[in-house]
Amino acid sequence: MSGEEEENAAELKIGDEFLKAKCLMNCEVARILDHKYDQLQQMSTDPTNQISQVFEKSMQYVKRFSNYKNTDAVRQAREVLSRYKLAEFELCVLGNLCPDTVEEAIAIVPSIKSKGRKLEDDAIEKMLHDLSLIKKFE
Amino acid sequence: MFFHITLERNMQLHPRHFGPHLRDKLVAKLMKDVEGTCSGRHGFVVAITGVEDIGKGLIREGTGFVTFPVKYQAVVFRPFKGEILEAVVTMVNKMGFFAEAGPVQIFVSNHLIPDDMEFQSGDMPNYTTSDGSVKIQKDSEVRLKIIGTRVDATEIFCIGTIKDDFLGVINDPGVTA
Numbered sequence: 142m143s144g145e146e147e148e149n150a151a152e153l154k155i156g157d158e159f160l161k162a163k164c165l166m167n168c169e170v171a172r173i174l175d176h177k178y179d180q181l182q183q184m185s186t187d188p189t190n191q192i193s194q195v196f197e198k199s200m201q202y203v204k205r206f207s208n209y210k211n212t213d214a215v216r217q218a219r220e221v222l223s224r225y226k227l228a229e230f231e232l233c234v235l236g237n238l239c240p241d242t243v244e245e246a247i248a249i250v251p252s253i254k255s256k257g258r259k260l261e262d263d264a265i266e267k268m269l270h271d272l273s274l275i276k277k278f279e
Numbered sequence: 280m281f282f283h284i285t286l287e288r289n290m291q292l293h294p295r296h297f298g299p300h301l302r303d304k305l306v307a308k309l310m311k312d313v314e315g316t317c318s319g320r321h322g323f324v325v326a327i328t329g330v331e332d333i334g335k336g337l338i339r340e341g342t343g344f345v346t347f348p349v350k351y352q353a354v355v356f357r358p359f360k361g362e363i364l365e366a367v368v369t370m371v372n373k374m375g376f377f378a379e380a381g382p383v384q385i386f387v388s389n390h391l392i393p394d395d396m397e398f399q400s401g402d403m404p405n406y407t408t409s410d411g412s413v414k415i416q417k418d419s420e421v422r423l424k425i426i427g428t429r430v431d432a433t434e435i436f437c438i439g440t441i442k443d444d445f446l447g448v449i450n451d452p453g454v455t456a
Contacts, residue, residue: 150280150361150425158284159357165281170325173354177326193315195382199325199356202381203281205420206365233280234363238422240445248445249363 153228153252164233168207168215174200208239214279221271225264227253239272280362281381285331286321287350288313292336294343306330309349319430322357323382356381358425358437365449366439368419371404378421384436387423391440393447413448420449 148154165173178200181191209215222232231250240246243265247254253265288309296304310327317323334348358364358380366378366385375388389398389406396406396415405416415421423439423446441447 148360150359150363152361155359159282159359162282162284165283165354167281170281170354173328174326177328191310195315195317195323195325195356198379199281199323199354199381202367202379205367230280238363238365245445248443 150230151251152255153230155230160228160230162229164229166208166215166219166233166236167203168209168218168236170199171203171207172212172215174203206237208237208276209279211279214275217275218272221268221275225260225268235268235272239276240269241273243269280357280359280364281325282322282355282357283328283352284321284355285350285352286313286324287348290347290349291339291344292347294345297345302333305333305347305349309351313351313353317382317434319435322355322435325354325356325382327351327353356383358383358385358428358435360425360428363422363424363446365420365422368415368417368421371398371406371416373398373400373404376406376415378423378439384434385423385425385439386436387421387439387441391426391438391442393442415448422446422449 148156153160174196178192185191209218218236219232222236227235231253234250235246238249240249243262246265246269252258253260290305290309290312292301292305292308309330313324314327315324329352331350331352333350336345336347338345364380366380368376368378370377373389375386375392378385378387392406392415395408396413397409399405399407403416405414407414421441423441424443425437426440427438429436429438
């Protein structure tokens with residue numbers, strides 16, 4: 142595992158496999174797991190049998206930390222964030238943590254300010270503003 | 280961070296399942312085998328969301344079992360070094376505190392808690408600032424940064440820190456609601 146040593150999310154070194162994969166925000170995971178949970182309950186008479194601890198813990202976690210509660214807001218948030226040429230991983234960290242200030246956004250996702258990226262403070266500010274609007278009008 | 284990725288697995292199926300419901304049996308077995316497991320490479324497999332492709336089966340000599348290559352999509356949780364995420368505190372002691380983010384356990388040592396926070400023992404052990412304005416105890420929600428991961432055969436453990444800008448207890452009521 143040579144990749145293990147170099148892994149660093151702050152510089153977006155998360156391995157090719159995950160860089161290309163679709164990231165999910167907590168609110169999106171909540172919707173998927175909810176759906177799956179309903180399915181499981183319909184399928185089996187004893188649903189507790191089927192549900193793993195990992196599933197249960199993940200479900201509790203994403204419910205607790207979901208920023209957007211309804212489907213439309215979740216979609217809008219992703220749409221807003223995807224306008225800014227962010228990597229999937231960056232998009233989801235921002236969507237999950239909803240920073241209030243530009244400074245905070247850069248602190249939690251340092252890679253948006255790294256070399257070769259043209260994201261100016263103004264653009265970040267606009268992005269955060271748009272995000273907060275979604276939350277307000279949800 | 281949660282990801283939606285495509286994974287592959289060779290499934291062995293007993294001949295007694297061969298028949299009109301072979302696919303269903305295979306999918307059910309896949310879910311039973313894979314969901315809830317953890318590997319260092321892909322992290323925790325939370326839920327299988329769909330089966331993309333089931334390849335041609337190969338009969339094993341001697342046993343009669345058939346091996347099918349199955350491609351499926353799954354929601355996985357994989358923590359990364361340097362990642363910042365929110366977690367719920369589960370236990371506090373004088374060494375530091377443990378927090379949980381979904382299936383993963385994160386330990387924050389007292390060296391990685393800001394110096395102005397002191398350990399207070401008692402019924403509800405906690406870390407409190409000298410002016411008492413910030414308190415970390417069981418069930419507190421904290422934002423932390425993962426600085427190390429240790430991969431076990433069946434679990435991933437993380438070491439985290441809250442000694443950095445914009446980390447620590449989340450007191451925004453909008454988030455905790």
